[in-house]
Amino acid sequence: MSDEGLLVTGIPTSEELARVTPPRERREKGPCVMIECFQRIPCDPCHYSCRFGAIKEFEDINDVPEVDWDKCTGCGMCIAACPGLAIFVVDESTGNEECRIAMPYEFVPLPEKGERVRLFDRAGTEVGTGVVERVIPGQKPQGTPVVWVRAPKELSLVARHLAVNREG
């Protein structure tokens, strides 16, 4: 992965990602949030969207979000609330070669449950496929839909976008 810098390529560096990645033991215990928001910008809805107090209160509106993984249930509510589309949930507790990833998806058509979708990394490179487990459409016209996919375990920290392949 390119490490030129988030503000040069739009791709976070491995150091930046390391800071927001839930520890392996936590990921293997169950779903947990990964907030990929690294720059100080005036924004705070993620804190308010979490009913479990897992995203700490912002002292300054420009603070970057801070997560308490012990409180996070991996419910994914914050994904739909984030205007930056910067929040994901990962789950490596399924015990086999699989993982679950929840991501925001603002494109039509929405994928359907059971559908196989193409998965992409943070650079937009195709990295594999996954199967849609759940689609939460989000309320119109405001909501951001959230898609949960089952994917190979090694993609839990890699796949960050999906594409529906209907034309064949």
Add this chain to the structure above:
Amino acid sequence: MRKTELAVVGAGPAGISGALEAASYGVKVTLIDRGDRPGGQLVKQTHKFFGWHAKGAGTRGIVLAEQLARHIRENENVTFFGSTEALGYYSDKVLLLETPRGIEPLQCERLLVATGASEKMLLFPGNDLPGVYGAGAVQTLMNVYGVRPGRSVLMVGSGNIGLIVSYQLVQAGVRVAAVLEAMPVIGGYAVHASKIRRLGIPILTGHSIKEAYGDGQVEGAVIWKLDEKWNGIPGTEKDLKVDVICLATGLTPLGELLWQAGAQMEYVSELGGFVPLYDENMETTAKGVFVAGDASGVEEASTAMAEGKLAGLSAAWSLGRVPPEEFTRKREEIRNELYQLRAGPTGQKILRGLETLSKRAKKVTA
């Protein structure tokens, strides 16, 4: 002659906020806009806004525009004049309007100029070919009229507008070949950049467009790398087959009415161009003439709304409608809000510009 207490020119986020704030103190407001409905640029913004959860962050621009338009309609102190242009403001407090009915004067005790900004053009061979659009036009085509501007787009400029419009193009099923940025770093928010990068759109910093070509319309663009002096480096050219070139190279404040009203104007590059000097009440050097939003310096919708509110409050106060303590308290509240919105790294440029502006203002009053 038609009379009003406060005339507000421009019904975008700044003008609407100013009109509603002044109206809440019983001020009779006339809100004027070129468009046929209030909302300004918000009506074409399908993305969600940042800012305070408590102040509606996460609301999409189009939804916000509808909410604000409804507040305007329901407010009996505000009259909306759509499809109307403000032609000039004269010393006897007369604003000359070009309405669908013809030219009409409007007598106003106070004036709030919230005219917004216009897009900067970029010079390159072929920039007059059909297929070269401003980002605002592309947003209007797609998000207001539901028309795709083309099949494949080269975006020039990586500020928030360039990044957001690129994302919306992909949502509309249009390919974005690349986003170019002349500066060595991306101009807009990192989250917006990451959002389009993972769609596979390359963001090329230190790059610019060399020329557009095509027979009667854009068929492609030649891009190249820039050296430290912003000159293109021969030998680094790349040819991109695109049918649309979208310019998102920045905005410049629309200050004609302020110039004409006699407000002192200063060139501040961080604020996008010529802006009026103004005091802590958003009043310009032309007495009774207030300014808010992009017309006072190009920024975000969140700051525009706060500035509009401050200007509307000040106008109401200057008309004797706001108790002094309430005015001071509310003014400090809004100024603090503005300060916080600008406190992150992306606000530093604005703060530098405002500092330059306030130094020059002190020179004027000294």
